[in-house]
Structures are given as structure tokens and as C-alpha cells.
Amino acid sequence: MKFIKAWRQLKAVGQAANEAAAVASGGPSYPSQGFAAGLVNVLADALAPRIAATAERRGGPLPGSDSAVADGSAWTKPLAAGIAEIQARDHAFDVTLLTSFAGQVFAAVAAVWAGADAGNVRPVMSDAVWEPLAAATGVRGGLGMYAALGQQQATARVTGLHAGTWYDSAQVTMDVRLGGQPLPPDVPPGMAGWGEEWLFQRSVPPGGDPMIRPPACPSCGAPTEIGDHGLCLHCRAPVPYLTAGWLVTGIVSRNPVYAMEHQALADQLRANPGILQQLPPEMIRLLPEDLRAEVTGIPPGALP
Numbered sequence: 004m005k006f007i008k009a010w011r012q013l014k015a016v017g018q019a020a021n022e023a024a025a026v027a028s029g030g031p032s033y034p035s036q037g038f039a040a041g042l043v044n045v046l047a048d049a050l051a052p053r054i055a056a057t058a059e060r061r062g063g064p065l066p067g068s069d070s071a072v073a074d075g076s077a078w079t080k081p082l083a084a085g086i087a088e089i090q091a092r093d094h095a096f097d098v099t100l101l102t103s104f105a106g107q108v109f110a111a112v113a114a115v116w117a118g119a120d121a122g123n124v125r126p127v128m129s130d131a132v133w134e135p136l137a138a139a140t141g142v143r144g145g146l147g148m149y150a151a152l153g154q155q156q157a158t159a160r161v162t163g164l165h166a167g168t169w170y171d172s173a174q175v176t177m178d179v180r181l182g183g184q185p186l187p188p189d190v191p192p193g194m195a196g197w198g199e200e201w202l203f204q205r206s207v208p209p210g211g212d213p214m215i216r217p218p219a220c221p222s223c224g225a226p227t228e229i230g231d232h233g234l235c236l237h238c239r240a241p242v243p244y245l246t247a248g249w250l251v252t253g254i255v256s257r258n259p260v261y262a263m264e265h266q267a268l269a270d271q272l273r274a275n276p277g278i279l280q281q282l283p284p285e286m287i288r289l290l291p292e293d294l295r296a297e298v299t300g301i302p303p304g305a306l307p
């Protein structure tokens with residue numbers, strides 16, 4: 004089957020590939036399940052968290068962020084102007100300290116891919132960024148090509164600052180390379196270096212550990228109750244989080260290898276609609292928007 008061939012070529016699967024092979028050969032691992040169902044399970048259990056943790060876009064601005072942060076226009080003003088905005092409400096703000104903090108966070112995340120406890124970075128990440136990282140690195144049976152992420156090193160540069168209604172936001176550009184030991188021969192050349200934009204945010208009134216909703220909606224004053232779309236049930240306004248300090252809330256990665264691999268997987272899924280229709284919702288959320296629209300019938304951009 005074409006899909007299996009391409010899927011094995013992903014090299015992302017390690018132990019999962021062996022399980023899939025057992026399924027394909029009618030082996031004893033999944034005696035009562037069909038081939039597609041077994042494959043869907045493997046994807047959901049092992050591959051999906053890794054795709055989520057290495058996706059081109061991970062997390063995003065917290066609810067209640069200014070639209071200028073969501074659309075990127077906040078980063079077009081001069082850095083000095085952003086520094087002045089934030090210093091206007093925090094005289095102690097020092098951009099060199101934030102730069103060095105961001106570099107330390109990056110190194111700590113690389114250490115998680117190299118085997119350190121994902122709990123080490125829990126205090127400095129939003130739920131949406133941390134949860135897939137913890138799930139991906141917690142899968143037993145080897146990380147396959149994703150283990151190379153343990154060798155990441157980066158130089159951090161603060162490239163944008165914005166003092167918003169609810170949050171201070173910082174865009175940090177990471178110039179990433181794979182350092183340390185010489186690269187294994189099976190690591191593709193595109194893995195040698197790439198750029199990433201990390202979004203750091205902190206709430207203006209601090210709170211949470213690392214993040215929590217306030218007890219009452221700041222827009223309407225009702226006790227906080229969040230509906231399906233992440234909005235206040237009473238007034239439909241976004242309810243901002245309180246954070247303990249600066250958190251990584253979004254990552255945009257330009258790693259060419261994972262982008263290519265994920266596209267190849269999406270193409271194979273598109274060619275095999277039977278498998279596509281059986282994917283669990285958490286896997287469907289990871290698919291590119293146009294493909295997701297095909298599965299769900301919901302137009303691109305309409306899912307939260």
C-alpha cells in the first residue's frame with residue numbers, strides 16, 4: 004500500500020513502524036482490528052503528538068491578545084518603541100534579560116527532546132505549547148528522526164515588543180542549528196539550520212502557575228464559564244489568562260524537513276480517504292486546513 008511506504012519513509016515512527024508492520028501482516032498485536040483501524044491507532048498514539056510538537060505553527064496568542072499580535076502588525080514598529088511601551092508600565096523591564104531568558108528556554112526545550120523531563124519547562128509554556136511536547140517526548144520506543152531535535156542550539160533575538168490590553172508580548176527570533184556531535188548520515192541537509200519565531204507573553208496583572216483563568220470574566224463580571232469556542236458563556240468575549248510570568252505561547256517554525264514530511268503525510272492521507280475518515284478528532288486538528296475542511300465539511304478558519 005502506497006501510504007505505508009511513504010509513512011515508513013517518514014522515519015518518524017520507530018517502534019510504531021514495527022507495530023504497523025505487525026498490523027499489516029495480520030500479526031498478533033491487533034488481532035481483532037482491521038488494518039486501517041490499527042494504523043489509525045498507531046498514528047494517534049505515536050505519530051500525532053510528534054506532528055503536533057513539531058508542526059509549523061504551535062499554540063498561538065492567548066485569548067484576549069490584541070489583534071496586532073495575532074496578525075503580526077505589532078512587530079513592524081521599531082523595537083525601541085516597543086521597549087518604551089512596556090517600560091511605561093514596568094520600569095524594571097530589561098530586553099537583554101528577556102533575550103537571555105528566551106535562549107535558556109530554548110535550550111531547556113532541546114534538552115527535553117534529548118531525554119530531560121518535560122516537566123522542567125512546564126512553568127514557562129502555555130498549555131497549548133507544552134501539552135504536545137510532553138506527549139511527543141513521553142512516547143516510549145525511540146523518537147526516530149525527531150531525536151535530532153535534542154541537538155538543537157539557538158541564538159535568540161528579541162525582534163518585536165508590544166504592550167497590549169491584557170498582555171505584554173514579545174516576538175523572539177531563534178536562529179536554530181544542530182550543534183554538538185556531527186550529524187548522523189540519515190539527517191537530511193535541510194536540518195542543518197532554520198529560523199523560528201517564538202511568541203512570549205505575560206499577563207499584565209500576574210497570576211496562575213503557569214496560567215489560569217480569572218475567577219470572573221473581565222468583560223461582563225460573571226463568574227468565569229467558558230463555552231465550546233473558548234469564549235465567555237455570558238458575553239461571548241475572550242477571557243484572558245493570568246500568567247505567572249513570561250510564557251512561550253506560540254511557535255512558528257521554518258524547519259524545512261518537518262514541513263516536507265508533514266505535507267507528504269497529508270498527501271498520502273488525501274489519497275486514502277478511508278483512513279482519513281477514521282482519524283480521531285485530535286489528529287484531524289493537526290491536519291492542514293484545506294485537508295481538515297475535506298474531512299469535516301467545516302470551511303477553513305472556522306475551527307477554533
Ligand SMILES: [Zn+2]
Pocket residue numbers: 220221222223224225235236237238239240
Ligand atoms: Zn463575559
